[in-house]
Amino acid sequence: MAHINQAEAREWPYPVNYGKENEVSADVLILGGGVAGCHAAISAAKRGAKVVVVDKGAVIRSGSGGAGVDHWHGAYTNPCSRITPDEVMDIVKSFGPYSFGEFGNGISCYIQCNESYDALMDLEGMGVKVRDVDDEFAGADFRDEKTKLMFAYDYENRYCIRVNGGADIKVALYKEMLRLGVEIHDRIMATILLTEDGRQGGRVVGAAGIHTRTGEFYIFRSKSVILSMAVPAGQWIFSTELIGFGSSFNDPNNSGDGTAMAWNAGAELALMERSGRALSSGFFRYPPYGTGDHNNTWFACTIVDANGKEIPWVDRDGNVIRNVSDRYKPASGQKFFGYGRRGPYDIWGPSLIPDLSECIKNGEYVLPLYADLPGMPEHERRAIWGLMVYNEGKCRIIYDTYNKAGFDPDKDMLQLAVLPPEQYGHGPNWETYGPGQWREVAFGGGGGIVFDWDLRTNLEGLYVAGSQQYSGGTHAHAATTGRYAGRKAAVYARDAEPGPVGRSQIDGEKARVYAPVKRKDGIGWKEMRAGLCRIMQDYCGEYKNEQTLQMGIRWMDSIFESEASRAFARNPHELCRTLENLTHITVGKIIMEASMARKASSLHLDFKRMDYPDVDPPEWNKIVTLRQEKGEIKTGELPLDYWLRPPYAASYEENYRKYCDLKMEGEG
Amino acid sequence: MAEKAYMVPNPVMPCRVISINEELCTGCNICVDVCRTDVMVPSSEEGKPPIVLYPDECWFCGCCAADCPVPDAITVEYPLNQRVGWKRKDTGEHFRIGMKNPPPPNTKPPVC
Numbered sequence: 101m102a103h104i105n106q107a108e109a110r111e112w113p114y115p116v117n118y119g120k121e122n123e124v125s126a127d128v129l130i131l132g133g134g135v136a137g138c139h140a141a142i143s144a145a146k147r148g149a150k151v152v153v154v155d156k157g158a159v160i161r162s163g164s165g166g167a168g169v170d171h172w173h174g175a176y177t178n179p180c181s182r183i184t185p186d187e188v189m190d191i192v193k194s195f196g197p198y199s200f201g202e203f204g205n206g207i208s209c210y211i212q213c214n215e216s217y218d219a220l221m222d223l224e225g226m227g228v229k230v231r232d233v234d235d236e237f238a239g240a241d242f243r244d245e246k247t248k249l250m251f252a253y254d255y256e257n258r259y260c261i262r263v264n265g266g267a268d269i270k271v272a273l274y275k276e277m278l279r280l281g282v283e284i285h286d287r288i289m290a291t292i293l294l295t296e297d298g299r300q301g302g303r304v305v306g307a308a309g310i311h312t313r314t315g316e317f318y319i320f321r322s323k324s325v326i327l328s329m330a331v332p333a334g335q336w337i338f339s340t341e342l343i344g345f346g347s348s349f350n351d352p353n354n355s356g357d358g359t360a361m362a363w364n365a366g367a368e369l370a371l372m373e374r375s376g377r378a379l380s381s382g383f384f385r386y387p388p389y390g391t392g393d394h395n396n397t398w399f400a401c402t403i404v405d406a407n408g409k410e411i412p413w414v415d416r417d418g419n420v421i422r423n424v425s426d427r428y429k430p431a432s433g434q435k436f437f438g439y440g441r442r443g444p445y446d447i448w449g450p451s452l453i454p455d456l457s458e459c460i461k462n463g464e465y466v467l468p469l470y471a472d473l474p475g476m477p478e479h480e481r482r483a484i485w486g487l488m489v490y491n492e493g494k495c496r497i498i499y500d501t502y503n504k505a506g507f508d509p510d511k512d513m514l515q516l517a518v519l520p521p522e523q524y525g526h527g528p529n530w531e532t533y534g535p536g537q538w539r540e541v542a543f544g545g546g547g548g549i550v551f552d553w554d555l556r557t558n559l560e561g562l563y564v565a566g567s568q569q570y571s572g573g574t575h576a577h578a579a580t581t582g583r584y585a586g587r588k589a590a591v592y593a594r595d596a597e598p599g600p601v602g603r604s605q606i607d608g609e610k611a612r613v614y615a616p617v618k619r620k621d622g623i624g625w626k627e628m629r630a631g632l633c634r635i636m637q638d639y640c641g642e643y644k645n646e647q648t649l650q651m652g653i654r655w656m657d658s659i660f661e662s663e664a665s666r667a668f669a670r671n672p673h674e675l676c677r678t679l680e681n682l683t684h685i686t687v688g689k690i691i692m693e694a695s696m697a698r699k700a701s702s703l704h705l706d707f708k709r710m711d712y713p714d715v716d717p718p719e720w721n722k723i724v725t726l727r728q729e730k731g732e733i734k735t736g737e738l739p740l741d742y743w744l745r746p747p748y749a750a751s752y753e754e755n756y757r758k759y760c761d762l763k764m765e766g767e768g
Numbered sequence: 769m770a771e772k773a774y775m776v777p778n779p780v781m782p783c784r785v786i787s788i789n790e791e792l793c794t795g796c797n798i799c800v801d802v803c804r805t806d807v808m809v810p811s812s813e814e815g816k817p818p819i820v821l822y823p824d825e826c827w828f829c830g831c832c833a834a835d836c837p838v839p840d841a842i843t844v845e846y847p848l849n850q851r852v853g854w855k856r857k858d859t860g861e862h863f864r865i866g867m868k869n870p871p872p873p874n875t876k877p878p879v880c
Contacts, residue, residue: 162804163804167831229880351827490878490880496830499878505865506863507863512854
C-alpha cells in the first residue's frame, strides 16, 4: 500500500472491523464524559434513568478537568461563605467566572453560584478528600477550624474552596458511575446526532460514531441526549514552539465535534465570533503553573527582582499592601473581591503594581524575577507548592519533576519566565501573548449552543452542559451544569418514547466517516490540520473584514472539495484525527459566518472588524445567533439577558426556583 | 572490525515525552488505557512495556504516570525542562533542571 512502508510498519495492535455495527439504547445519552458529562450521568442515574456515556478518550481521566483541579469556584452556599448567590449576581449582572462582562451567560452562572458547593459535597460523598482532615493546615488563615474547609483568594468571604484531593476527582466520578450502573463507552468518537427521521431541526433521538481503536460503528438510540463535549479548541493553533497537541492549552480531543454535530442537526449557536488572543497557548509559554507566579494557583506569592527587591502588592485603588495576610482581604469599604483587576471595579482584587511592565522597562525592577516562596508564611508556601501545585490539573508532573531535580520551596525561589517587559502583569506568568492571529477560546472565551433555563437547546431532546455552552470554563461550572442537565434530561426521558432513527441517516454517515480508510493514498491528517489552522490565522485572526472572511470560507470549501476528499487514514486512530479535520472545516466556517454576521467591533468579544471599527455600538449589544434550516444558514439575535425576559421571570432566583427541579427530589 | 550503526526517523518531539523504565514496567497497560489520546499502544508481547506511538499527541496531563501502579516506572517529561530555574534565597546559588551535580531531591510529599 502506498504511504505505508511495509518493512517499517507494524500491524495495528487492536482488532479492526470498519463498519461493523453495534447498537446501544439508553434513556439518557451523554456525549462527552469529562467533568460535566460525569456529573450529568450521576444525577440522571440517581433519578432512575438508564444512562450511557460516550467519550473519545477514557472516562476515568478524560476531559480538561481529568487531571485534577485546585480551586473550587463559586461555592457561595458553603457554610462559611459571607456572600450569597444573589449578591454576586447583583454586582456582576451576567458573567462566567473567567468571562466577566456582558456576554457571559447568567443561567449557568447562577446555577454554579447555587450548586457549586452541593456538587463538591457530592464528590466528598464519593470519597474525594475535600477538607483538611489531617490538620496539615491547622491554624492557617485560610482554614475554618470547625468545618476544616480551606479557602483561596478572599479569606474573609470564603467562597472559593481549595480541594486537597482535586487530583483524583475524575477517578472518583468514574467509580461512582460504575456503582450506579452507568454504561460507559470509552474511545468512541461521536460524529453525528441522529434526529427524528434524519430531519434537520427535528427531535434528537440518538447519536452515532466510530471506535477509535477498532473502527467499529456505534449507533446510540436515546430518549434524550446531553451534549457535554467541549468548546471548539485548536482552530487556530496546531504547532508552536511546542510540537503537536501539547502546544494548545485545551485538551487536544476538544476539536469541536459537539458544536459541529449540533450545527448539522439544526441547533442554534451563539457568539461563535468570539475568540481571544492566545495566552494560555501562547508562544514561549511554560508548562501551566510551572514558573514562579503570583496568580491563581500561586496567589498571592511574593515576587522579587534579580536583586531581591520586592515588587509591591496593591489593592484595587493602588494602595500598597504591607502585610502578606492583607493580600487575602477585600479593600477598605469593599464587600468582596474576585480575581485580579478583572470585571467591574467593585470586585477587583489585590494584585502586583499595575504598571509593572513600565517599571521593568525603566529599570526599577531587574529581570529575572523570582517567586519568593521561602519568604511566604509556611502555610501559604505549603498551600502553593504541594496543595495547589499538585492537585491542579497537569501539575503533578511539575511537582514531581521539580522536586526530583532538587527544588525546595523552603529554600528556593522559582524563577519567572524571562519575557519582554510588556508581557508582565497580564495574567499567569507561564502564559504569554502570542502573535495576534493566534486565537484561542479557553475559559468560556468562545461560542457555543443556545440554551434555556432547562439547559435545553432549540432541539427537542437535546441538552447542553459544561463548556459546550458558551460560558464557564471552570471545573465547578462543568460539574454544576452537568448535574443540572442530568436532572432535566432524566425528567424529559421519563415521559418520552424512543424516537425513530432513519436508516438513510446512518448509511450516509457511514459512507462519510469511512471514506478515508478506503483510499490507498492521500493527504495525512497532520498536514491538513496545520493547513486548516493557517486559514483561520490568515483570514479570521485578530483583525478581520468582509473580504478576508469570505476568502477564508472559500478556502475552507476548497480544502473540503480537494484535500479532504483525498484524506487518508492508516488506522482507526488516524481516522479519528482525520474526521476531526472535517469538524474543523465545519466549525471554522461557522466562526467566519458568525464573524460576518456581527457588523461591529467588540471589546467584550475581543472582536476587531477593520470594516466596522466602532467598538460596541449600542445597537450591537446583543447575542448574534446562527443555525441551519434545510441546509440554509439563518442568523438571528437574542438580548444579552434573554434568560430574564419573557417567557422567563425577571429575577434569577425566581427562574432558578421554578426550573431547577431540586425540591421534587428532596435535594439541594 | 567495523562498528554497527542504525538508522531510525528523527524523533518528532524535542523531548522524550514519556520514558518507560523497562525493568520496572510490568506491561499491565493501565497507562495505555487512561491516556486520553492513545499516545501509547500495547506491546505485541504480553507483559512487555507499551510502545510510545504518538508522542506528539501528548497533552502532558500526567495521568499515565499518576495511575501507574509501579513507582517511577513512567516518567513524563515536559518539552524544554532545561529552561526551568531557581535561586537559593540564602546563598544566591543558581540551579536548573538537568544541571551537572544537582541538589538532592526534595522528598516532601504533596498535600492530597
